[in-house]
Amino acid sequence: MTTPLPTVRTIAELRAQVADWRRQGLRIAMVPTMGALHEGHLTLVRRGRELADRVLASVFVNPTQFGPNEDFGRYPRDEAGDAAKLAAAGCDLLYAPGMDQIYPQGFTTSIDVGPVTRRWEGEFRPGHFNGVATVVTKLLMQAQPDIACFGEKDYQQLQTIKRLVADLDIAVRIEGVPTVREADGLAMSSRNAYLTAEQRSRAAGLNRVLRTIAGRLAEDPGTVVAACEWGRGELLAGGFDAVDYLAVVDAANLEPLERVDRPGRILAVARIGGVRLLDNAAVGAPSA
Numbered sequence: 001m002t003t004p005l006p007t008v009r010t011i012a013e014l015r016a017q018v019a020d021w022r023r024q025g026l027r028i029a030m031v032p033t034m035g036a037l038h039e040g041h042l043t044l045v046r047r048g049r050e051l052a053d054r055v056l057a058s059v060f061v062n063p064t065q066f067g068p069n070e071d072f073g074r075y076p077r078d079e080a081g082d083a084a085k086l087a088a089a090g091c092d093l094l095y096a097p098g099m100d101q102i103y104p105q106g107f108t109t110s111i112d113v114g115p116v117t118r119r120w121e122g123e124f125r126p127g128h129f130n131g132v133a134t135v136v137t138k139l140l141m142q143a144q145p146d147i148a149c150f151g152e153k154d155y156q157q158l159q160t161i162k163r164l165v166a167d168l169d170i171a172v173r174i175e176g177v178p179t180v181r182e183a184d185g186l187a188m189s190s191r192n193a194y195l196t197a198e199q200r201s202r203a204a205g206l207n208r209v210l211r212t213i214a215g216r217l218a219e220d221p222g223t224v225v226a227a228c229e230w231g232r233g234e235l236l237a238g239g240f241d242a243v244d245y246l247a248v249v250d251a252a253n254l255e256p257l258e259r260v261d262r263p264g265r266i267l268a269v270a271r272i273g274g275v276r277l278l279d280n281a282a283v284g285a286p287s288a
């Protein structure tokens with residue numbers, strides 16, 4: 001049986017533990033999460049372990065990154081289950097702050113990272129990235145880790161956080177970790193739990209289409225428009241109800257590309273029923 005994971009709930013307790021590790025000369029990695037943990041999150045913890053001496057994970061379902069009609073209220077919450085998974089993956093500490101530790105009475109600040117947040121998810125989820133940027137800044141300032149690990153699955157989020165940390169001189173290395181997938185290629189996500197079995201069987205089509213587009217663009221980098229048009233049609237024919245976006249973008253600033261003449265990413269969101277499935281794939285030379 002794994003030993004229960006030490007859990008702290010206040011900034012003061014968190015800082016006391018981090019200060020103790022610092023006195024011992026230990027390097028610290030942080031894995032910020034919203035809980036409902038799956039293998040993707042646990043891979044972040046394992047990557048943190050490779051890079052640092054201690055790993056701390058946070059679980060906080062952040063209200064400011066959810067739109068008014070989104071799933072904040074029903075987002076899956078299971079702190080005991082999450083803590084057991086984190087402990088088994090080698091995590092040393094869980095930070096599970098109450099709302100008052102993140103958004104105390106009178107809190108009004110919102111961080112806007114600018115152009116990298118405007119398109120794609122930014123268009124479909126107004127305010128989402130301000131909420132992400134604000135909470136990530138708070139978590140990083142509270143814990144002050146050496147390294148923070150984020151999944152590449154939320155690729156626009158990862159680029160937003162890299163920009164934020166560079167712009168605000170936050171002394172942390174941001175480590176992007178490749179997406180963890182189910183056997184059929186579906187990117188792991190806490191929201192996959194919303195799919196019915198029948199919807200789940202259609203969902204893997206998204207990654208198949210992205211991989212095919214990546215292959216086509218490797219052969220002929222100038223066919224971005226045609227490849228995306230083909231991909232859209234393929235998704236709709238393959239049982240997706242809508243495609244919010246399917247685009248090839250510059251891997252760093254996320255501006256659209258018409259030709260893959262530099263490191264790029266295919267970004268896509270397609271819907272099955274009410275569930276938005278998000279995925280991406282690298283194209284062109286490997287991105288930094």
Ligand code: PAF
Nearest residue numbers: 032033034062132135154
């Ligand atoms: O990716 C997530 O789980 C969240 O957006 C994050 C980074 C923990 C901020 O709430």
